[in-house]
Amino acid sequence: MISNKESRYxxxxxxxxxxxxxxxxxxxxxxxxxxxxxxxxxGKSFLxxxxxxxxxxxxxxxxxxQHLFGTDNLGRDVFSRIVFATPNDLAVSFIVIASSFVLxxxxxxxAGFWGGLIDEMLMRSTDVIFAIxxxxxxxxIAVILGPGLIHMMYALMLIWWPPYARLAxxxxxxxxxxxxxxxxxxSGINTFKILTTHIIPNILTPILAYxxxxxxxxxxxxxxxxxxxxxxxxxxxxxxxxxxxxxxYLVSAPWLPLFPAIVIAIVVxxxxxxxxxxRDAVELQTIS
Amino acid sequence: xxxxxxxxxxxxxxxxxxVFKGEPVSEAMLQTLPFTLQIxxxxxLFTLGIGIPLGVLSAKYHHTxxxxxxxxxxxxxxxSPYFLLALFLLIVFTFMLHLLPSGxxxxxxxxxxxxxxxxxxxxxxxxxxxxxxxxxxxxxxxPSLALALGIFGFITRVLRASILDVMHANYIxxxxxxxxxxxxxxxxxxxxxxxxxxxxxxxxxxxxxxxxTLFVETIFAYPGIGQYAVQALSNLDYPSxxxxxxxxxxxxxxxxxxxxxxxxxxxxxxxx
Amino acid sequence: MVENVLEVNDLSxxxxxxxxxxxxxxxxxxxxxxxxxxxxxxxSGCGKTSLGLGIIGLLPTPPANNVRGKVIYKGVNLLxxxxxxxxxxxxxxxxxxxxxPITSLNPVYKIGMQxxxxxxxxxxxxxxxxxxxxxGTKSREIREEIIASLKMVRIPDAENVMNRYPFELSGGMxxxxxxxxxxxxxxxxxxxxxxxxxxxxxxxAQVLKLMHNxxxxxDTSILLITHDLAVASQVADxxxxxxxxxxxxxxxxxxxxxxxxxxxxxxxxxxxxxGTKRKAxxxxxxxxxxxxxxxxxxxxxxxxxxxxMDQCKTAKPNLLEVKAKHKVACYLHA
Numbered sequence: 001m002i003s004n005k006e007s008r009y010x011x012x013x014x015x016x017x018x019x020x021x022x023x024x025x026x027x028x029x030x031x032x033x034x035x036x037x038x039x040x041x042x043g044k045s046f047l048x049x050x051x052x053x054x055x056x057x058x059x060x061x062x063x064x065x066q067h068l069f070g071t072d073n074l075g076r077d078v079f080s081r082i083v084f085a086t087p088n089d090l091a092v093s094f095i096v097i098a099s100s101f102v103l104x105x106x107x108x109x110x111a112g113f114w115g116g117l118i119d120e121m122l123m124r125s126t127d128v129i130f131a132i133x134x135x136x137x138x139x140x141i142a143v144i145l146g147p148g149l150i151h152m153m154y155a156l157m158l159i160w161w162p163p164y165a166r167l168a169x170x171x172x173x174x175x176x177x178x179x180x181x182x183x184x185x186x187s188g189i190n191t192f193k194i195l196t197t198h199i200i201p202n203i204l205t206p207i208l209a210y211x212x213x214x215x216x217x218x219x220x221x222x223x224x225x226x227x228x229x230x231x232x233x234x235x236x237x238x239x240x241x242x243x244x245x246x247x248x249y250l251v252s253a254p255w256l257p258l259f260p261a262i263v264i265a266i267v268v269x270x271x272x273x274x275x276x277x278x279r280d281a282v283e284l285q286t287i288s
Numbered sequence: 289x290x291x292x293x294x295x296x297x298x299x300x301x302x303x304x305x306x307v308f309k310g311e312p313v314s315e316a317m318l319q320t321l322p323f324t325l326q327i328x329x330x331x332x333l334f335t336l337g338i339g340i341p342l343g344v345l346s347a348k349y350h351h352t353x354x355x356x357x358x359x360x361x362x363x364x365x366x367x368s369p370y371f372l373l374a375l376f377l378l379i380v381f382t383f384m385l386h387l388l389p390s391g392x393x394x395x396x397x398x399x400x401x402x403x404x405x406x407x408x409x410x411x412x413x414x415x416x417x418x419x420x421x422x423x424x425x426x427x428x429x430x431p432s433l434a435l436a437l438g439i440f441g442f443i444t445r446v447l448r449a450s451i452l453d454v455m456h457a458n459y460i461x462x463x464x465x466x467x468x469x470x471x472x473x474x475x476x477x478x479x480x481x482x483x484x485x486x487x488x489x490x491x492x493x494x495x496x497x498x499x500x501t502l503f504v505e506t507i508f509a510y511p512g513i514g515q516y517a518v519q520a521l522s523n524l525d526y527p528s529x530x531x532x533x534x535x536x537x538x539x540x541x542x543x544x545x546x547x548x549x550x551x552x553x554x555x556x557x558x559x560x
Numbered sequence: 561m562v563e564n565v566l567e568v569n570d571l572s573x574x575x576x577x578x579x580x581x582x583x584x585x586x587x588x589x590x591x592x593x594x595x596x597x598x599x600x601x602x603x604s605g606c607g608k609t610s611l612g613l614g615i616i617g618l619l620p621t622p623p624a625n626n627v628r629g630k631v632i633y634k635g636v637n638l639l640x641x642x643x644x645x646x647x648x649x650x651x652x653x654x655x656x657x658x659x660x661p662i663t664s665l666n667p668v669y670k671i672g673m674q675x676x677x678x679x680x681x682x683x684x685x686x687x688x689x690x691x692x693x694x695x696g697t698k699s700r701e702i703r704e705e706i707i708a709s710l711k712m713v714r715i716p717d718a719e720n721v722m723n724r725y726p727f728e729l730s731g732g733m734x735x736x737x738x739x740x741x742x743x744x745x746x747x748x749x750x751x752x753x754x755x756x757x758x759x760x761x762x763x764x765a766q767v768l769k770l771m772h773n774x775x776x777x778x779d780t781s782i783l784l785i786t787h788d789l790a791v792a793s794q795v796a797d798x799x800x801x802x803x804x805x806x807x808x809x810x811x812x813x814x815x816x817x818x819x820x821x822x823x824x825x826x827x828x829x830x831x832x833x834x835g836t837k838r839k840a841x842x843x844x845x846x847x848x849x850x851x852x853x854x855x856x857x858x859x860x861x862x863x864x865x866x867x868x869m870d871q872c873k874t875a876k877p878n879l880l881e882v883k884a885k886h887k888v889a890c891y892l893h894a
Contacts, residue, residue, distance in 0.1 A: 131537045131540050131541055132533060132536060132537045132540070133495045133498050133499045133536065133540070134499075135499045135502070136498070136499065136502075136517075136532075136533055136536050137533075139517075139521065139529075140529060140530075140533050143521065143524065143526070143529060216367065220367075220369050220370070223369045223370075224369060224370050224371070224499070224502075224503060227369075227370075227371055227503065228502070228518060228521060229521075229522065230521075240369070243369075243371055243372075243375075244371075247371075247375065247507065250375060250378060250379060250383070251383055254379055254383075257375055258372075258375060258376070258379075261368070261369055261371060261372035261375060262372065264368075264369045264372070265364065265367045265368045265369065265372055266367075268366075268367035268368075268369075269363060269364070269367040272363060272366070272367055457663065458658060458660055458663040458664045459663065459664055459665055459666040459667070461618065461658065461664070462657075462658065462664045462665065462666075462738070463666070464618055464650070465616060465618060465650060465651065465655060465656040465657075465658075465742075466650070466651040466655075466677065466678050466681060466741070466742075466745070467647055467648065467649075467650040467651030467652060467681050467685075467745070468677070468681065469647065477666055480668050480669075481666070481667065481668055484668075554668075555668065556667070556668055556725045556727075557667065557725070557727050
């Protein structure tokens, strides 16, 4: 039984690595993850320049050997700023997704399993939240809470769980109606135990697949919120905020607003490819 | 208590008074919403105009260079943050090619038409001012395109998968056995069935449009609700923000209803 | 001498698969006379569906390739035509109906419209004079034709059914509509691939009887592909038994059932549950279906044959006429 599980994972990894897009996605994601963790641990120490320090180079200098991404209007090194901001987007995305995953599965399973009034309440609340776009909603909450990275994270955590709850509920419903759950219920096993041992393991895979693709979405939404000035405040660098700050220089120094924006796009592409690759591998595995 | 008053006022069409703007919120809404709707209209047009043909092409030439190229193209679009595409278009069409204006609803020096319908394009047509109409159109192209480029990928992807699916269906085989030629087979038989899943994307598209206008209008200085919202945000104009959120919610619910209707039109099984 | 509607000469079809080339058909030959029903009988995988698809030109050409031989329809070798020319034969000369009626009709168009399309194709090919009459007459004519074709397959309340969508009708009705649609184009050959397998027994009998009766009415021959000898016995004039991609026996129906010559045919017959037989036990045929990937130089049935001789394992028997209008490929009778 143990050896069976092991070879299943290894086979999954092998199938996964077959896809070109999966490998590319994985490469990109690992690159950014490693950078994020590295910065989180070491801070500014290993960066070519201090991301906040002004006049380390010419004002509005074009990309060059000394300044890979050029310098901004205050003479700061853009490359250092972008690298330094990496943990922000990524950390927020991961934490939001993780909490939505857990919360969503929890709520969804309860609703799907028990049904009735609890289910109704869950459905209505998700309907309400679904009616308003995530960004607008987060924006409103941020207005109440005030700007800042942590506040933005809370705001996003509050509103991001509905799709997961819905997915979990649907899957839980589907599994609940299968025979072995009926049998378990009939034999009087503790409800919690049913949930954890029978239902949850079976619904994890499709929700995980959704989660990996969802990370990219959080990154985009967070970047948008940061652009609107609702996240970190200057002079701390953050990708979205940088785009906003630099967009007036679009004509004179186009690299300034473009580079952070492109970096965001690359991260999202990386997660998309990774998510697609995972999904393909899951399909391949169920076929063979 | 206060909320109760608000709801009551809402039912009477009163959205509150924006202290910052010095005018009723509903007034500001009336002035800005039509502009955003203009952008939305053309954005949807572009989205379908780019998404559908590319979906058909990538299905027809699936697993060839064309297919991979299109996939790469739309992935880049979907993955781009809301503002990237706008900035990109701005650089290319305004600053490099000097083809399109950089912002605003009308070029400076052109007077706005009298607001009869409050839709600037329609009003200029009503007044017979053709050049104003064309000028307004030119200012619309980039904002709409920026929105469309970010979302058309969903349509392309779903349509491609759907077409490939449908082409293997038994009823296509029947049609071939009837002697139907390939063109008719594709456009009449396959496409009609393949478009059904695309309708489900309607709500995603609308959500994207609504969110995207915030950024696109800011970058292009287009006087719509998006720009209004961003201003309200930075001024902490609570009444406006509340009203805007409500309006967005209403728009989305309405569009979901419209999507349901569209769904019934396309799929006879839903109709009956 | 009446010309044969169809003559298949040495038709061979290969399929590419991930595990090698599968020889789905090997040197298959048969003839179909006007207004007759020939049943091709065999187990799954014996190549009968490929035969049908090959004749009408609907083989999925990525996996299928290397189609050799001749398919002569009214004197024309269809395999020599290019795709567009071949297409002109489909529907109005050779028609085909398939096994799953549930999914074989386009779900988003009404029945009437789908039949109208078939009729329109026939009209455009017969090159009726360009329509100088008003559209009103033409559409009325077509409408009447649709109703007539539905009535021909005994569908009640044809005007109503015309305006329905496929999902509103039962499987049996859909299959009858398929037949109506195919025959509305007045083909000379109708290929029916397991048309009744998805239907219940009563409906099966009805549909079969219908098809048989329509042959004279519409001047069509039918090539009925089935795995069920009982079905063949009900309606066929001639029966061809296939095994392993080859035809092993061909005879008129009564002849085949009274004097089956090939051991495989005999085995099939003893498999039919019949309430009148004394013995209660069914005698299945021993062994497994052979792997069609191998090209062999011996009789493909030899491994399972209860009468196998040395000769059978070293050379392939040809299809020879050993009695009047009764051909068999077996060394027992060579």
